[in-house]
Amino acid sequence: MLFLGFSAGLPLLLILGTLSFWLREAGIDRSTIGYLTWVGLIYAFKWMWAPLVDRLPIPLLTKLFGRRRSWLLFAQALIVIGLIGMASIDPKAQLTPIVWCALLVAFGSATQDIALDAFRIESADSDHQAALAATYQTGYRLALIWAGAGVLWLAARVETSAGTYDASAWQFAYLCMAASIGVGVVTTLFSKEPIRLELAKARNAKAWLHQTLIEPFADFIKRYRWHAFLILALIAIYRISDVVMGIMANPFYVDMGYTKDEVAAVSKVFGVIMTLVGAFIGGVFTLRFGVMRILFLGAALSAISNILFAWLATQGHNLNGLVWVISADNLSSGIATAAFIAFLSSLTNIQYSATQYALFSSMMLLLPKWLAGFSGVFVDSFGYPTFFIGTAIIGAPVLILIWCAMHFKVVELKKHDAPLMTD
Numbered sequence: 049m050l051f052l053g054f055s056a057g058l059p060l061l062l063i064l065g066t067l068s069f070w071l072r073e074a075g076i077d078r079s080t081i082g083y084l085t086w087v088g089l090i091y092a093f094k095w096m097w098a099p100l101v102d103r104l105p106i107p108l109l110t111k112l113f114g115r116r117r118s119w120l121l122f123a124q125a126l127i128v129i130g131l132i133g134m135a136s137i138d139p140k141a142q143l144t145p146i147v148w149c150a151l152l153v154a155f156g157s158a159t160q161d162i163a164l165d166a167f168r169i170e171s172a173d174s175d176h177q178a179a180l181a182a183t184y185q186t187g188y189r190l191a192l193i194w195a196g197a198g199v200l201w202l203a204a205r206v207e208t209s210a211g212t213y214d215a216s217a218w219q220f221a222y223l224c225m226a227a228s229i230g231v232g233v234v235t236t237l238f239s240k241e242p243i244r245l246e247l248a249k250a251r252n253a254k255a256w257l258h259q260t261l262i263e264p265f266a267d268f269i270k271r272y273r274w275h276a277f278l279i280l281a282l283i284a285i286y287r288i289s290d291v292v293m294g295i296m297a298n299p300f301y302v303d304m305g306y307t308k309d310e311v312a313a314v315s316k317v318f319g320v321i322m323t324l325v326g327a328f329i330g331g332v333f334t335l336r337f338g339v340m341r342i343l344f345l346g347a348a349l350s351a352i353s354n355i356l357f358a359w360l361a362t363q364g365h366n367l368n369g370l371v372w373v374i375s376a377d378n379l380s381s382g383i384a385t386a387a388f389i390a391f392l393s394s395l396t397n398i399q400y401s402a403t404q405y406a407l408f409s410s411m412m413l414l415l416p417k418w419l420a421g422f423s424g425v426f427v428d429s430f431g432y433p434t435f436f437i438g439t440a441i442i443g444a445p446v447l448i449l450i451w452c453a454m455h456f457k458v459v460e461l462k463k464h465d466a467p468l469m470t471d
Contacts, residue, residue, distance in 0.1 A: 049168060049180050052120075052239075053187025054194075055232020056164055059127050059157035061195040062134070062225055063150040064088055069200070069298035069311070070218050074140040078299050082424025085295045085417060087150045092414035094158040095407040099264065101162045114241030116170070119163035124233050126156025131226035138215035160232075165405040169396060170242040181389040182331045186324060189382075193320045195225060197312035204308040264404050267397050275453075279395065282449040284411045286343070286388060289351045289443035290381060291416035293436060296423045300357075300432055305365045314367070319374040326382020331390075333383070339391045344450045346384025351443035353377040358436035388412075 061067075068081050101119050105111075109118035130153035137146045168180050199221040207217035269276050301311045334342045356373045363369045392412075396404045419442075427435045 049171075049183040050187040051231050051235040052164055052167070053184035054191040055124065055187075055229060055235065056157070056161055056184075057188035057191030058195050058225065058228060058232075059131075059153050059160075061192055062131065062199070062222065063153050063157075064295065065298055066196055066199045067134075067150065068295060069302060069308075071139055072299040072302040073213050074138075074215070075213070076139065076143065078296070078424035078427055080143075080424070081299055082295065082427075083421050084147065084150075085423070086421045087147065087154050088413065088417045088420075090151065090154040091158045091161070092410045092412075092417055094162055095410040097159070098162045098407070101159065102166065102264070113236075116163050116167040117236050117239065117241050120160060120167065120236045121233065123156045123160035123163060124229055124236070127153050127160065128226050128229050130154075130156060131222055131229070135219045135222035135226065138219070140213070140215065161409065162405075165409070167239075167242060169393060169405065181393060182327060182386060185327045185382075185386060185389065189320050189323050189327065192323075194228060196315070196320070199225060200308040200312040204312070264397075265407070268395070268404055268407075271397070272395075278449065278453055280411060282446070282453055283392070283408050284415055285446055285449070286347060287350075287384070287412055288416045288419070288446065289347075289354055289439050290384075291413065292420045292423060292442065293354050293357065293439040295420045296427055296432075296435065297357075299424070299427075300361070303432075304361075306367075306370065310367060310370075314370050315374050318371065319378040322375045322378040323382040323385075326379040326384075327386045328382075329379075330383035330386030334387050334390055339387055339394065340450060340454045342383065342387035343391060344447060344454070346380060346387050347443060347446040347450060349380030350377075350384050351440045351446075353380045354436050354440040354443075358433040358440075361432035361436060 064085060064087070067084075071081050071084070072078070105115060106118045106122055109121060112118070113121060130149045130151075133149035133152065134146055137149065139146045168184060171180065199218075202221040202224055203214075203217040206220050207214040272279060297315070298311070301315065330342055330346065333345070353373075353376045356376055360366065360369050360373045392405060392408045395408060423435065426438070430438075
C-alpha cells in the first residue's frame, strides 16, 4: 500500500498544482489556470465507469493478473502515455494539446484510484482498514513531495537561467515523473490479487446491468435510508475549503516572488512532512476519539488555516511566514484526510467496494472542483487576501453537517442499538 499510494498520489499535482506553477511561469493568466482545474472534474465522475472496473475483465490482462491488478496496470499505462505527451509540449506555444494530455492523465489516474481503493478494501478486514489507509496516505504524501518539490527541484537544476522561463526544464522534469510511475507498475506486478467475494453471475445482459449499475447504489440507500442523503451532503463539501484554495496556491507563490527552490523546500517538502505528521495524529485521534469527532476537528482546522494565507498575502516575500503558514495548513489537512478516508471506507459494502468508494470520492470533488474553476477570476477581481478568507467561510456548512451526522448517529444507536456509521 505504501508504493501503490505513491503511484496514486503522483499524477494529481502534475495536472493541477504543479501544472499551475508551470503555466503561471509560462505567462498563462490566472483566470485560464483556474478554468483548467476543471480537468480534475474527471475524478468527480469516476463513479460512472467504476461499475465496469468492478465487474468487467480486460482481455488477456485479467487472465494473467486478476481483476484488480489488470485494471491497475491499464490505468498506469494511460498515466505514463499522458505524462510523456505533456513533456513533449510547451504550453506557452500550444496550450490545447497539453490540456488533452492532462485529461488522459486524469482519466488514467481516476481509473487507478477506483481499482486501488477496491484493492485496499478487499485486502483486509475492517479492523485493519485504518492501518492500510494510513500506510496508503504515507505513500500518497511522499508522491506529492516528488510531484511537487521533485518537479520544481529538477526543473531548477536544468534550467539555463534562474528566474526565467525554460520550457525544456519543465519537460525534462515531467519525463522523470512518467518514469516514476514505474514504482506502481512494479508493485502491481509483484502484489497478490486479493480474494474477493464474488456475486452470482448474471444470466443475461439486463441482469448484469442491474447487478453492475443499480445494486451498488441501491445497497447504500437501503442500508442508510434517509441518512444516506445527509452522508452524501457531508461527503460533497467536506474538502471544499482546501480544494478551492489549493488551486491558486502555486500562482500565489509565483506572484509573491518565491523561487522554485523556496517553494520546493517549504511547500512541497516541509509542508508534506507536516501532512504526514497530521495524518499520524489523525489516525491516533480517530482510534481514541472516533471518526466523527476528528472529522469535525479536521474541518475546523482546515478552514482556520486558510485565514493564515490571507495574512501571508499581506506580507510580501516572507519566507519565515511561508514556513509557519504551510506547516499549519498541512498539519490540519493531514488530520482531516486520515479521518475522512477511514469514514469513507467504513461506509462501503465489500461486495461493491470499487463502485461505492468511487461514488463517495467522486462526490467529494464535484462541487469543490467546479467552484475552484472560478478561483482565478475571483483573485483577479478581489485579490488574494479576500479570496483566502472566502475559502475559509465556505467551510462553515461542513461543521453543521458533521454535527447533524453525529446527532443522528446517537439517535439511531438509542433506537436500534446498532450504529449507522462505523466509529
